[in-house]
Amino acid sequence: MSAPGYAPRAAAAHLLNGVLTEHRLLTDMVNSKDGPLSKLPPQGKARAQSLANDTLRHLGRIDIIIDQFMQKEPPISVRNALRLATCELIVDKIPPHAAVDAVVRLVKNNRQTTRMAGMANAVARRISENGAEIWADLEPTSLPPYLSKPIRKTYGKDVLAAIELAHENGAPIDITLQSQADTDDLVEALEASVLSTGSLRLFKWGQISTMPGFEEGAWWVQDASAAIPVKLLGDVAGKTVLDVCAAPGGKTMQLAAAGAKVTAIDLSKYRMERVQENLTRTKLSANLVVADVLTYTPDQPVDAVLLDAPCSATGTIRRHPDLPYAKAELTLQPVLDLQKQMLNRAASWLKTGGEMVYCTCSLLPSEGEDQVEQFLASHPDFEQVAIVAKDHGLLPEWIDANGAMRLRPDFWADRGGMDGFYAAILKKHA
Numbered sequence: 001m002s003a004p005g006y007a008p009r010a011a012a013a014h015l016l017n018g019v020l021t022e023h024r025l026l027t028d029m030v031n032s033k034d035g036p037l038s039k040l041p042p043q044g045k046a047r048a049q050s051l052a053n054d055t056l057r058h059l060g061r062i063d064i065i066i067d068q069f070m071q072k073e074p075p076i077s078v079r080n081a082l083r084l085a086t087c088e089l090i091v092d093k094i095p096p097h098a099a100v101d102a103v104v105r106l107v108k109n110n111r112q113t114t115r116m117a118g119m120a121n122a123v124a125r126r127i128s129e130n131g132a133e134i135w136a137d138l139e140p141t142s143l144p145p146y147l148s149k150p151i152r153k154t155y156g157k158d159v160l161a162a163i164e165l166a167h168e169n170g171a172p173i174d175i176t177l178q179s180q181a182d183t184d185d186l187v188e189a190l191e192a193s194v195l196s197t198g199s200l201r202l203f204k205w206g207q208i209s210t211m212p213g214f215e216e217g218a219w220w221v222q223d224a225s226a227a228i229p230v231k232l233l234g235d236v237a238g239k240t241v242l243d244v245c246a247a248p249g250g251k252t253m254q255l256a257a258a259g260a261k262v263t264a265i266d267l268s269k270y271r272m273e274r275v276q277e278n279l280t281r282t283k284l285s286a287n288l289v290v291a292d293v294l295t296y297t298p299d300q301p302v303d304a305v306l307l308d309a310p311c312s313a314t315g316t317i318r319r320h321p322d323l324p325y326a327k328a329e330l331t332l333q334p335v336l337d338l339q340k341q342m343l344n345r346a347a348s349w350l351k352t353g354g355e356m357v358y359c360t361c362s363l364l365p366s367e368g369e370d371q372v373e374q375f376l377a378s379h380p381d382f383e384q385v386a387i388v389a390k391d392h393g394l395l396p397e398w399i400d401a402n403g404a405m406r407l408r409p410d411f412w413a414d415r416g417g418m419d420g421f422y423a424a425i426l427k428k429h430a
């Protein structure tokens with residue numbers, strides 16, 4: 001990789017400080033109009049973002065290496081500058097002089113740390129000489145205890161280790177095609193492979209908006225796991241479907257492309273604007289409603305509901321390595337209460353015989369399996385319909401004893417992994 005300039009590195013340092021000291025989310029900072037990336041050209045933005053992401057993804061190993069070469073804990077901004085340099089030296093394999101020079105400039109340009117530039121220079125040099133060897137013997141970055149504990153308790157220590165490895169490995173880009181008829185052409189144009197679930201997977205990509213077929217709306221970016229819940233509703237052509245918690249609209253586009261009459265509901269006006277942009281680009285249509293699910297009521301009962309509830313997003317850490325650091329603890333109860341209320345409301349909107357798919361991108365049973373169990377216990381007019389793995393290109397072991405889909409980031413480890421996801425089909429009977 002060629003060495004980027006100073007500005008993207010300075011922006012990456014801002015991003016890192018924001019996540020690690022202010023517990024902010026990268027997406028919020030990246031999308032902010034006056035955020036750290038706002039003055040960078042597209043290439044610089046992409047570089048700053050990928051440098052911050054990679055540094056967070058490998059933070060555990062990076063810190064162990066820095067600690068080997070430092071006597072005294074430096075101010076956090078100096079540690080963050082060294083973290084970026086370590087990532088550039090070992091992960092990105094950037095020429096040592098460029099990475100060392102950048103850390104020295106970052107430390108020097110901050111009045112409070114300028115006197116530490118010499119120390120930063122010495123530490124970065126030693127990392128450039130010896131870091132890679134140490135790195136190879138280190139375990140993948142651990143999740144913070146507030147996340148590792150519940151995951152270990154649910155899946156065991158071996159699965160936790162596999163999930164942590166999947167997080168370090170990162171994620172390819174998966175796309176959903178508007179029409180399967182374009183598969184062969186897009187596989188060739190994008191050098192993609194076809195997954196058994198129907199998504200295309202890309203291991204090489206550039207600026208998304210300039211890639212073949214994007215502007216024409218032939219596809220959208222969506223993790224392979226996230227594309228499955230809509231498919232669980234079966235043939236939705238001509239049916240009325242409520243897409244509950246819809247933004248930014250990946251599932252709305254799938255439903256509209258499948259011919260459903262979609263009403264998409266989301267609380268966030270800003271996020272709903274992204275849904276509209278996506279629909280405009282793909283020339284698909286849906287009725288968009290900015291509303292709180294807890295107060296909204298549809299005019300008529302509907303044939304199907306897709307409820308993609310807000311959750312801890314613990315299944316998406318391989319794509320969002322900032323998530324573990326943006327919080328210091330799991331405060332699940334409010335979101336569990338919200339999921340429960342959303343399930344109750346959405347259930348009342350279904351016609352008799354209609355089906356609801358409840359899903360979350362969480363690894364925690366409290367947001368998936370337990371919610372569905374409690375829902376069924378309090379809704380005798382609903383039954384769970386078992387998902388048939390082979391109908392959706394899934395492995396049978398990914399379906400639990402109750403017929404729900406439980407996906408984990410360590411699945412498909414040999415081909416780039418997948419986001420963690422839970423989905424269950426709930427049918428309202430007479």
Ligand SMILES: C[S@@+](CC[C@H](N)C(=O)[O-])C[C@H]1O[C@@H](n2cnc3c(N)ncnc32)[C@H](O)[C@@H]1O
Binds near residue numbers: 244245265292293294
């Ligand atoms: C997991 S995301 C949805 C992702 C989306 N289904 C997709 O596939 O692109 C959850 C969404 O729930 C929305 N949300 C959170 N609380 C809500 C509420 N009370 N009413 C409506 N939407 C809500 C958030 O704005 C967020 O966009």
